[in-house]
Amino acid sequence: MTTTLQPSSTSPRRPAVTASMKPIAPHRFGFDQARHLLWRAGFGGASEQIQMLASWGPEKAVDHLLNYADIPFEPVPLDDFDSSIIRSPTAEERAAARRARRNGDEETLARLRARRQEAERNDRRQMTQIQRWWLRRMIETPRPLEEKMTLFWHGHFATSYRTIEHSYNMLQQNALFRRHAAGNFGDLLFAIIRDPAMIAYLDNNDSRKGRPNENLARELMELFSLGVGNYTESDIKEGARALTGYTFRDTEFVFEESNHDDGPKTILGRRGRLDGDGFVKAILEHRACAPFIAGKLYRYFVADVPTGRADLDAAADAAVRELSKALLASRYDLKPVLRKLFLSEHFYDPAVVGEQIKSPVELVVGAVRSLNTPVRDLGVLIDALALMGQNLFFPPSVAGWAGGRSWINTSTLFVRQNTLCYLLTGKKPVGADAAANAEKYDPAPLLAGLTRADPSAATDPARVIDYLLRLTLPSPSQARRDELLAFVDSLGGRLTPDVVTAALLLITAMPEYQLC
Amino acid sequence: MSTHDPMSTAFTRREFLSRGLTLASAAATLPLFIQRSAFALPHAAPGMTSIPGVNEGNILVVVQLGGGNDGLNTLIPFGDPAYYKARPTIGVPEGRILKFGSTGLGLHPALRGLMELHDRGLLGIVQGAGYPNPNRSHFKSMDIWHTADTSATGLGWIGRYLDAECCGYGKGEGGRPEGGRPAAPDPQAAIAIGRDAPLAMQGAIAKPIAFENTDLFRWTGENVHSALVEPYKRITRRGVSDPADEETNAGFLMRTALDAQLASDRIRKAVAQRPLVRYPGGELSRQLQMVASMIRAGLSTRVYYVTLGGFDTHAGQGGENGRHAQLLTQFGDALRAFYDDLKQQGNDARVLTMSFSEFGRRVGQNASGGTDHGTAAPMFLAGPMVRPGLLGKHPSLTDLDDGDLKFTTDFRAVYAGILQHWLGADPKRILPVSVRPMEILRRA
Numbered sequence: 017m018t019t020t021l022q023p024s025s026t027s028p029r030r031p032a033v034t035a036s037m038k039p040i041a042p043h044r045f046g047f048d049q050a051r052h053l054l055w056r057a058g059f060g061g062a063s064e065q066i067q068m069l070a071s072w073g074p075e076k077a078v079d080h081l082l083n084y085a086d087i088p089f090e091p092v093p094l095d096d097f098d099s100s101i102i103r104s105p106t107a108e109e110r111a112a113a114r115r116a117r118r119n120g121d122e123e124t125l126a127r128l129r130a131r132r133q134e135a136e137r138n139d140r141r142q143m144t145q146i147q148r149w150w151l152r153r154m155i156e157t158p159r160p161l162e163e164k165m166t167l168f169w170h171g172h173f174a175t176s177y178r179t180i181e182h183s184y185n186m187l188q189q190n191a192l193f194r195r196h197a198a199g200n201f202g203d204l205l206f207a208i209i210r211d212p213a214m215i216a217y218l219d220n221n222d223s224r225k226g227r228p229n230e231n232l233a234r235e236l237m238e239l240f241s242l243g244v245g246n247y248t249e250s251d252i253k254e255g256a257r258a259l260t261g262y263t264f265r266d267t268e269f270v271f272e273e274s275n276h277d278d279g280p281k282t283i284l285g286r287r288g289r290l291d292g293d294g295f296v297k298a299i300l301e302h303r304a305c306a307p308f309i310a311g312k313l314y315r316y317f318v319a320d321v322p323t324g325r326a327d328l329d330a331a332a333d334a335a336v337r338e339l340s341k342a343l344l345a346s347r348y349d350l351k352p353v354l355r356k357l358f359l360s361e362h363f364y365d366p367a368v369v370g371e372q373i374k375s376p377v378e379l380v381v382g383a384v385r386s387l388n389t390p391v392r393d394l395g396v397l398i399d400a401l402a403l404m405g406q407n408l409f410f411p412p413s414v415a416g417w418a419g420g421r422s423w424i425n426t427s428t429l430f431v432r433q434n435t436l437c438y439l440l441t442g443k444k445p446v447g448a449d450a451a452a453n454a455e456k457y458d459p460a461p462l463l464a465g466l467t468r469a470d471p472s473a474a475t476d477p478a479r480v481i482d483y484l485l486r487l488t489l490p491s492p493s494q495a496r497r498d499e500l501l502a503f504v505d506s507l508g509g510r511l512t513p514d515v516v517t518a519a520l521l522l523i524t525a526m527p528e529y530q531l532c
Numbered sequence: 533m534s535t536h537d538p539m540s541t542a543f544t545r546r547e548f549l550s551r552g553l554t555l556a557s558a559a560a561t562l563p564l565f566i567q568r569s570a571f572a573l574p575h576a577a578p579g580m581t582s583i584p585g586v587n588e589g590n591i592l593v594v595v596q597l598g599g600g601n602d603g604l605n606t607l608i609p610f611g612d613p614a615y616y617k618a619r620p621t622i623g624v625p626e627g628r629i630l631k632f633g634s635t636g637l638g639l640h641p642a643l644r645g646l647m648e649l650h651d652r653g654l655l656g657i658v659q660g661a662g663y664p665n666p667n668r669s670h671f672k673s674m675d676i677w678h679t680a681d682t683s684a685t686g687l688g689w690i691g692r693y694l695d696a697e698c699c700g701y702g703k704g705e706g707g708r709p710e711g712g713r714p715a716a717p718d719p720q721a722a723i724a725i726g727r728d729a730p731l732a733m734q735g736a737i738a739k740p741i742a743f744e745n746t747d748l749f750r751w752t753g754e755n756v757h758s759a760l761v762e763p764y765k766r767i768t769r770r771g772v773s774d775p776a777d778e779e780t781n782a783g784f785l786m787r788t789a790l791d792a793q794l795a796s797d798r799i800r801k802a803v804a805q806r807p808l809v810r811y812p813g814g815e816l817s818r819q820l821q822m823v824a825s826m827i828r829a830g831l832s833t834r835v836y837y838v839t840l841g842g843f844d845t846h847a848g849q850g851g852e853n854g855r856h857a858q859l860l861t862q863f864g865d866a867l868r869a870f871y872d873d874l875k876q877q878g879n880d881a882r883v884l885t886m887s888f889s890e891f892g893r894r895v896g897q898n899a900s901g902g903t904d905h906g907t908a909a910p911m912f913l914a915g916p917m918v919r920p921g922l923l924g925k926h927p928s929l930t931d932l933d934d935g936d937l938k939f940t941t942d943f944r945a946v947y948a949g950i951l952q953h954w955l956g957a958d959p960k961r962i963l964p965v966s967v968r969p970m971e972i973l974r975r976a
Contacts, residue, residue, distance in 0.1 A: 126898065178671060179685065324779040373781055403728050405739075412734065413685060421784055425739040426719045426792035427729065427749070429785075434752045443752050496767070503763045518760060521753045526767050527785035 033327045033368075035334035036361040044364070045074040047486070052369045055532040056317050057081045057358055058160025060382035063465030063487055078358045082198065082351055084159035092191045097146065099184045099267050101139045136181065143183040147408050148394040150190065151401075154381045155391060165197035165350075166190065167377060168316050170408075173208055173240060174416035175217040177409045184267055185213040186409050201309055201348040202300050205241065209292045212264035218414065221263040225277040228256035235414050237299065246304035247284060254281040258295040300348065310340035310353070317357060318368055320420030328367050335362050370490020373423055374532050376404035379432055380439075382532065386487065387520065388461050389439040392453040400435040404428045424530065436524035440517055459516040462487070477504045480511055481519065488523050490531055496523075587882065590954055593823060593836045593870075594690070594732070595816070595887040595912075597863065599844030600670065602856055603892035603909025603937075606643070607657060607926075611636020614929035618896040622851040622903070632922060642857040645864030649914055654871060656918040656972065658946055660927040662908035662939025666891060670844070670905075673890040678732035680944050681964045689947055690835050691735030692962045693955065694721050697834075719791045723799075723826065724837035725819040733837060740837070746800045746822070768793050802829030808876040809869055816840040817866035824873040827883065834955070843889060847900035863887070867914055884954050885914040888943065894935055908939035911946055917954075919974050945970040 040049070050070035054061040058081065061069075069077040105113070109128075116124035154163045170193055177186050189211050196204040208214050209232070215221050223229035233255035237247045261276025262269075281290045286298035299305055314336050315321060321332045339353055346352045357363055374382065380397055383389060391397070401407060405423055417423075437443050442453035466473050466483045473479045481500045485492035500519055507515050523529060605622065608629050609615050616623045629638035630647045639647050649655040663682055667673045675684035687695075722733045722740035729742035743749035754761050768789040803825045811817045819838040826833060842859055849856040867885065874880035892909030908927050913919075927937040948959035949970035959969055 123899070126904075129904075178675070320781075371781055373785070403742075413687075418736070421781070422737070422739075424785065424788050425741075426788060426795050427739065427741045427743070429788055429792045430749060430751065430796070434748075437751070437753045437756070441753075441756055443755060499763060499767060503759070506759055518757055521756060521760060522763055522767060525751060525753055525764055527789040528782050530785050531781060 031366075033325075033331040034361050034365050035331035037335060037338040037356060038361055039359040040074050040361050040364050042073040042075075045077070046070050048369070049074070049364050050077060051487075052364065052490075052532075053077060053081070053358060054160070055378075055382065056363075056372070057354075058164055058385075059154060059378055060386035060532065061160075062386055062388060063462070066487075067465060074359055078355055081161045081358070082355055084162045084198075087158050089157060089159055092187075092194060093149075094187065094191060096149075097142060097184060097187055098138075101135055101142060101184070102182050103266050139181065139183050143177050143186065143409065144395070144398070146183055146187050146190075147398045150408055151377075151381070151394055151398060152391070154377065155384050160385075161354075162194060162197045166194045168313075169193035169197070169204065171316075171411060171416035171419075172312060173214060174411035174414050175213045176411055176413075180213055180216040182213070182216065185216065188267060189213040190409075198350045198354060201343070201350060202296070203348075205236075205296050205299065206293060208240070209236070209259060209262055209296065210269040212267060212269060215262060215264050215269075220259055223256060223260050223262070224275045225257075225260050228253070228260050228277065230256040232256070232259055232262075233295070236295070239415055241299045241308060242302055242304045243308045246302065246308075251283050254283045254290075255295050257281055258283060258290045259292050262292050306343040306348075307336065307340040309348075310336050310343055313350075313353070313357070314339060315419070317354075318363060319371060320373070323371075325367070331362060331365070331367075335360070370528075370531050372532055373420055374530055375417070375419060375423060376401045376406035376428075376432070377408070378532065379404070379530070380435060383436055383439050383524070387439070389457055390442075390453075390455045392439065392442060392455065396438065396453075397435070400431060400438070403431045404435070429527075429530075432530060433525045436529075437521060440520055440524070457513075457517055459513055459520065463516070475511060477501055477509060477511060480516065484516075484519060484523060488520070489526070489528055496526065588956075589882050590956070591827060591834060591836065591883045592690075592950060592955060593820075593838065593883060593885040595820075595863075595867070595885060596730070596837070596839040597843050597859075597887060597889040598674075598839055598841035599889070600673075600891045600893055600905055601843040601859075601889035601909055602845060602849065602903050603889075603906075604895065604929075605849075605851070605856060606640055606860065607659065607910040608638055608640060609636060609926055609929060610638060612929050614895075618929065619851075620897070621901055622849060622897050624852045628852050635922065637922065637926060640857065640860050641852060642860035643864040645861075645866070645868035646912065646914075647864075648868055649871060650920065653920045654914055654916055654918070656913040656920055657922050658911040658913065658941055658943075658970070659922060659924045660908045660937065660940030661888070661911045661924075661943040661946060662891070662937070663942055663944070664939075666907040666936070666939070668891065668905040668907075670890055675731060677888055677890055677943065678730060679964070680947055686964060687736060688730065688732035688734045689963060690722060690733045690837075691738050691740075693735075693951060693957055694733075694738030694834070695735035696961050697721075697955075697957060718832055719788075720795055720831055720833050722835045722837070723823075723831075723833050725822055726837070726839055730837055730839075733835070740835075741795065741799075743799075746796075746803045749799060750796045765793070798829070798831065799826060802826045802831065805829070807873055809872045811869045811873075812862070812865045814862040814866060816862055817869060820866050820870040821873070824870055824877070827874065827879050828877045845893070845902045846898070846904060847902040849902045867912075871914065881916045883915055884918060884950065885912075886946070886950060887912040887914075892937065895929055895932060895937060896935060907933070907936040911943065913946075913972055917973050919972055923970070923972070941970070942967055946972065949973075 047066055047070045051066045054066060054069060072080065112124065113128055116128070157163050170190065175189060177183065192207055192211055196207065218232040218235055219229045220232040230252050234252045236255065237251065238244055257277040258281055261272040263272055264270055276291065278289050278291070280288065283290055283295055284298040284302050286294065286301070288294060290298070314332060319328065319332060322329045339357060342353045342356050362368065380401060384391055398408065405428055406417060411417055440457050442455060444452050463474060463480065463483070466479065478501060481497060481504065485497060500522060503522060504511065504515060504519060604615065605624060608624055610626045610629050624640060628641045630641060630643065631638035646655060663676060665682065667676060667684070672684045676682055678688050679686045680689040720741060721738060724730055724733055724740045724742040725744070726742060727744050729740045733740035741749070751764055753764060803822050805825050805828065807821050807824060811821045816838060823836045823838060840859065840863060845856050848854070871880055874883050888911050889909055891905055891907055893903035893906040898904055924941040927940050931938065944963055944965055945967045948963060948967050949972040951957045951959040951962055952969045953973045960966060
């Protein structure tokens with residue numbers, strides 16, 4: 017591997033950003049492009065993975081990521097978790113509680129309260145187990161795009177455990193997102209109005225004929241499909257009527273016919289005795305839907321627009337228009353759209369590469385996957401993610417995570433750097449109660465990509481530093497290289513594992529390490 | 533300075549912030565808060581106001597009593613026989629209570645510290661603070677107090693205040709000003725002492741600095757090898773990015789990294805100072821001592837947040853003595869030491885402290901010598917500028933809602949009062965409900 021270092025990451029006079037959605041030429045798809053693809057369509061990769069994708073060329077590399085269903089991997093272990101920690105009381109239990117309340121039987125009431133609190137405690141514990149399970153899955157999966165899209169839908173159809181307090185419903189929703197990860201957006205929209213977690217989160221279980229609750233109807237259009245300004249208050253009212261009776265019991269969707277308002281309605285110009293499916297169909301036929309979803313996919317995979325750079329913003333607009341057309345042409349099948357995006361010249365434009373701020377999950381999962389660090393303690397990593405602002409299964413609101421620059425502030429930047437320090441060294445990353453972890457990080461596998469071809473390279477500081485920089489930073493500068501070489505020199509110039517680890521500590525503390 | 537007409541002051545806070553931002557784009561390599569300080573006048577300069585009569589240097593300190601503080605054994609309605617009837621073993625004997633004249637109300641004897649503040653005219657007590665349809669879940673009710681929204685969802689009330697004051701919240705989707713990146717808020721505007729930042733301080737744009745102790749508000753890599761210290765400083769102080777690329781994410785990250793390091797240095801230095809008074813032991817005391825040090829060091833922070841947990845006294849809470857009494861002692865003594873310190877510094881008049889808990893507890897004690905989750909409870913306001921004495925009305929002990937007190941003051945009226953009268957912000961733009969701001973300050 018040869019390395020060309022640039023004098024500075026960008027120069028004031030830069031070439032115009034390409035808006036071309038034409039496929040990138042195979043000869044222009046090398047190590048750096050494969051690295052970019054792995055970061056954006058997944059969570060980064062180790063050097064062998066990058067080299068393999070680069071050797072395959074763009075089409076095969078992208079198809080490998082997209083056709084993940086061909087790669088065997090464990091199914092979601094729904095049976096490993098308890099679906100009935102939180103359950104509705106039986107008829108007898110309800111009667112007993114009524115009796116106790118009537119008779120002022122404090123003792124029974126206290127026992128019932130204690131039992132409920134115990135169940136809630138157990139459920140919170142299960143929620144943390146599910147958090148850890150998902151984080152481990154993201155770290156270990158051979159199908160990174162599947163998890164990346166599952167995370168996308170979790171932020172898009174944001175639902176929080178904090179509100180619904182039912183861990184198994186959260187797990188079911190997570191499984192739903194994974195089932196449709198790169199499937200069909202329309203199918204997912206039909207499924208989401210039947211999802212117990214979503215129904216509970218947006219109060220549709222309280223929505224009845226005659227007194228509809230508008231929460232789900234509103235967000236279905238505002239945040240999930242069309243965006244503000246593309247529907248009226250009347251569409252919300254009528255949509256809410258269409259969704260009456262869509263409820264759930266414990267872990268199952270239930271359509272309560274007697275609570276459903278089956279009268280005639282007009283939603284987004286579509287008329288009839290519309291139910292939830294009729295509402296979703298009206299949405300999918302609306303001209304604002306494809307551009308809205310294309311725009312969200314673009315912000316997730318490409319760039320947090322608007323960027324403030326006029327040429328990039330214009331190119332982004334053009335790219336979103338193309339993606340939106342592709343989405344309509346495929347009838348909301350996502351794979352052709354993602355394929356177009358991941359192959360496009362625009363996706364590999366220098367203005368796009370290395371300009372995205374990693375989400376906390378991308379940072380942590382990506383660090384383990386690309387640097388081969390020990391996982392150490394999943395609980396510590398989950399806590400660190402929460403401190404960085406991305407508590408899995410607890411998005412801050414129905415609007416999901418704002419992403420982009422909102423991830424970064426003076427506090428979260430330290431947490432990010434210190435979490436990397438924890439992964440590399442086992443030093444406590446966050447609160448004083450987090451235990452240190454003694455497992456030693458071994459950088460040798462990381463260097464294998466360099467030393468396999470030429471074992472002598474392992475003792476050459478310049479080659480090792482160049483190699484590490486190219487693996488870890490999107491466009492490393494000469495100044496960074498000099499700093500690291502001086503550092504290695506100050507420690508005697510010998511590249512022991514500890515010195516390589518220390519160099520990685522500095523690299524991962526560089527502000528630009530937060531970019532991918 | 534005292535003759536200065538506030539309306540003729542050259543810069544309002546809003547102007548000064550927007551000027552700070554203009555400068556920010558001109559000088560990419562300066563950290564954000566240094567750019568700002570180029571326009572900042574010394575703190576507490578009279579006349580630095582966006583609303584006449586409101587001091588720009590005012591600071592709010594929030595004390596969260598976590599777990600649900602038993603309001604009835606804090607501000608005790610000993611004059612009502614129903615109190616002793618409901619609490620046969622945990623009721624505090626009348627002779628021990630620190631009484632407020634002939635009101636039939638008084639403080640728990642463990643709150644000697646608070647009583648001293650009261651006697652010096654530094655304490656206001658809002659009685660019966662709560663909200664409609666009280667939620668008895670710790671998490672939900674805490675979120676309701678943090679968001680000021682009874683649905684327990686949305687951004688924090690302080691976060692929304694910081695958004696509104698510094699970044700033009702509400703102009704675009706997600707708090708983003710129209711047509712561009714969100715404006716950068718003052719990175720030191722809000723500091724929470726604690727492991728994670730409270731929801732109350734989360735804005736769309738504004739995010740608090742949070743640390744349990746200042747040792748954690750820095751790069752832990754320094755502990756790995758001393759040879760890393762200087763290179764680390766250089767990599768965060770000298771960027772790769774061309775200053776012309778100010779608008780790139782790389783440039784933004786460079787500046788934030790620099791901010792973080794300078795804030796870390798400054799805060800650690802501030803907290804390393806010896807306090808001017810002796811603080812008692814205890815967690816809350818330690819936190820308030822840190823806050824006092826940061827105020828003394830002149831940080832630009834507008835809101836500090838501290839917490840004391842352990843108030844979830846379902847069993848064996850004790851009466852005059854015991855677990856609850858110990859917590860109250862800690863609370864009262866820490867707050868008194870805090871104001872002694874601030875007075876020595878000459879900063880006491882700039883600092884208003886507000887305490888709250890997610891709920892009070894049930895009127896009747898339970899079979900385990902404790903109390904279960906309840907509803908309304910008192911809030912304390914401290915500082916030389918607060919309206920001293922009892923505010924609002926004490927809830928009845930006999931006109932109950934299923935064994936629970938009916939709240940007499942919506943806590944959001946207290947928030948609104950603080951926002952409007954103390955912080956000089958418009959509560960209507962910040963709180964999700966419309967409430968009449970409570971008169972929480974003494975009349976001038």
